[in-house]
Amino acid sequence: MRINRKSICLLALFFTKSGVAAETLEQAFTEAVNKNQRIFAAKANSQAAKQEIFAAQGQRLPQFNVSGGYTQLSDTPSAETHLDGNSVQFPISSAGSANAQAIISLPVFTSGRISHSIEAAEAAALASQHDETTTILNIKLQVAHAFIAIFRAEKALQVAQSHVISLKSHAKDVHNLYQQGMVARNDLLAADVELSNAKQLVLQQENSLQIAKANYNQLLNRDLMADVELIEQFPEVPQGDYVTLSQQALLKRTELSGLTAQVHALEEQAASVKAGLWPQVNVSGGYQYTQNKYQTYEGMWMANASVQWQIYDGSTAHRSDALNSQALAVNSQRNDLISAIQLQVRQAWLAIQETQKRVVVAQTATGQADENLKVRNEHKLI
The missing domain is CATH 1.10.287 (Helix Hairpins)
Incomplete structure (x- = not known):
């Protein structure tokens, strides 16, 4: 099978030596929506708001209650009457008695209390849905910022490394000129200091790149130290x-x-x-x-x-x-x-x-x- 250079470049673009597949911004968006914990929380709030609608609507439905108990009195309830001028008492119930009931009740008219409650629950659920969408969009925006920050850090690191290479060559030339007595020692020291500063900048840019990758991984709910390989592809500029x-x-x-x-x-x-x-x-x-x-x-x-x-x-x-x-x-x-x-x-x-x-x-x-x-x-x- 013949593989041209273009195919090789495409394979190299999608797979790195570490075996991590390079991903686009759209793929990052999809993974963030599926894994980000703040989005999970927003979706859970939306589900809770929907249940509040069912709870409000349930106020219109009949309520069925069953209850029972046993009562023991200190004395036997009795009634008193007079027969032939004599006082007579007779019991009307036992001192101890059981009772039970099964009652169904239904609100017929509530002056709009229930209907307004349902409207409020529906509006709150709609607000939760909008909040969920807002959370998703905010996470996507943060992912986009993190996505671009990685490229910026990589480009800054490349510039810093290129600057070090250039200064190394310059320092070598100055060193040769110094050995030939064509420049002063102060010029040699200045070249060495400039090279050291450039190397420090490389270290700073390497650290910035690692921080950018960790922030990106955190938004996608990954291990903060996971490898990150991205495809340099961005949305069109709004017109x-x-x-x-x-x-x-x-x-x-x-x-x-x-x-x-x-x-x-x-x-x-x-x-x-x-x-x-x-x-x-x-x-x-x-x-x-x-x-x-x-x-x-x-x-x-x-x-x-x-x-x-x-x-x-x-x-x-x-x-x-x-x-x-x-x-x-x-x-x-x-x-x-x-x-x-x-x-x-x-x-x-x-x-x-x-x-x-x-x-x-x-x-x-x-x-x-x-x-x-x-x-x-x-x-x-x-």
């Missing part, structure tokens, strides 16, 4: 002016949607609490048994309809007002976040503009440096 990009950010950022849902959840909670001050209608029915040999029917079926109206409560209104105030606070946070997002987009857009201009300047400087090196070599300058 558009600042105004367009800012509008896109305000439409797509899940933090804003999450805070909006939180505001709605708090408002619905406040309405649910306040509805508790209005009439609550319940119906119930079941079977009751009371052990009593003096009673004709020890077990009886029953039905009941009840209305409860809490005319005044010293705390409910304040709890409702507190929730509304919390909603106002979250809404203010949302308004502040809008400004913060616009600032983030502005800073990122300006950074892109600056980088693009610096690339042009750096390319020009590189060309000038190459030309200068060519001239020096032609004239055999040191």
